[in-house]
Amino acid sequence: MNVEEYITQHTTPEDEALGWIVRQTHQRAIHPRMLTGVVQGRLLTMVSVMLAPKRILEIGTFTGYSAFCLAKGLAPEGVLHTIEKDDELEDLIREGIAVGKADGRIVLHIGDALQVIPHLDETFDLVYIDGDKREYIAYYQAVMPTLRQGGFILADNVLWDGKVLEDPLPPDPFTQGIAAFNALVQADPQVENVLLPLRDGLMMVRKL
Ligand SMILES: C[S@@+](CC[C@H](N)C(=O)[O-])C[C@H]1O[C@@H](n2cnc3c(N)ncnc32)[C@H](O)[C@@H]1O
Secondary structure, three states, X not given: OXXXXXXXXXXXXXXXXXXXXXXXXXXXXXXXXXXXXXXXHHHHHHHHHHHOOOEEEEEOOOOOHHHHHHHOOOOOOOEEEEEEOOHHHHHHHHHHHHHOOOEOOEEEEEOOHHHXXXXXXXXXXXXXEOOOHHHHHHHHHHHHHHEEEEEEEEEEOOOHHHHHHOOOOOOOHHHHHHHHHHXXXXXXXXXXXXXEOOOOOEEEEEEO
């Protein structure tokens, strides 16, 4: 058994709604690898439960796995807004919301996050960034004004399979995008941050 299997075996497993999303994603989606897994999903739930946010924003719904994980911690009457660009995923996401009885608590927006965010008249307590890796800086700049003081941003895949450590930095726009995002956060006096080496790297940011 490797360390990842051991960690998974000692983490609370997925509930029925998440199990449904995983099965349907493998049957119906093209890139099931994009699913947030059991361990990171449980961490998202734990963070959300600790914060009891009233408003959560997610960029990059895919099939809804992380949206469900985060929504578990919402305060009563709380709402999670999640944005997905790929309209072919809409039916699957909406079915998942119905199966998980999350209507009203999870609000799906189909469209480009960079166009949707300016129209959301909300102040967010927690933001999860998991969209296009080339656009992380643009997401950060779009969400910062909507994040309350003391609010948190979590950004996934910030180690990008270790490529951000390579010297010279690979020229592909994904690695460049993530590396530039990490540097921007690190230099931003408005925040404190910690990069967790969980899975593909999770950046936790708190707005001061
Ligand atoms: C890694 S997947 C998200 C995984 C998801 N958070 C989960 O836990 O299963 C990234 C998703 O972001 C979406 N995406 C990419 N660029 C986007 C954008 N500008 N606005 C909204 N969604 C975007 C992609 O279509 C894809 O479904």
